[in-house]
Amino acid sequence: MSFNGGAALTNELLTWGGVTMHPHRFGGTEFQLDGNEIGHLHGSSLFDLLLPKSERDRWIQEGKAKPHHIYPESGWLSVYLKTEDDVVYGIEIARSKYNQILFRRP
Numbered sequence: 001m002s003f004n005g006g007a008a009l010t011n012e013l014l015t016w017g018g019v020t021m022h023p024h025r026f027g028g029t030e031f032q033l034d035g036n037e038i039g040h041l042h043g044s045s046l047f048d049l050l051l052p053k054s055e056r057d058r059w060i061q062e063g064k065a066k067p068h069h070i071y072p073e074s075g076w077l078s079v080y081l082k083t084e085d086d087v088v089y090g091i092e093i094a095r096s097k098y099n100q101i102l103f104r105r106p
Helices: 005-013 053-061 084-103
Strands: 019-023 029-033 036-042 046-050 076-080
Touching: 005 019, 005 029, 005 036, 005 046, 005 084, 029 084, 036 084, 046 084, 053 076, 053 084, 076 084
Parallel strands: none
Antiparallel strands: 019 029, 029 036, 036 046, 046 076
């Protein structure tokens, strides 16, 4: 049986207050809070998130993410969910994005 990082990530994100799951416009599964995308999952092993460029660069420098698989110079980053540590990193980055969305609430 192969490792399914996407399932572990999905299970965690859906325990967070207000998080909903939707089809993503380019395929895969999108996670939202208040209609704002937290990130999206392609298959069971690729998680993409959009962040401010400085924050994106920090996660990459820390080795917790990679530049986006298609748009490496954008604010997008990719987390390849191949190990349990990768899932932890994906959750950590998603929690940061989730908190940013919460902070912007009126």
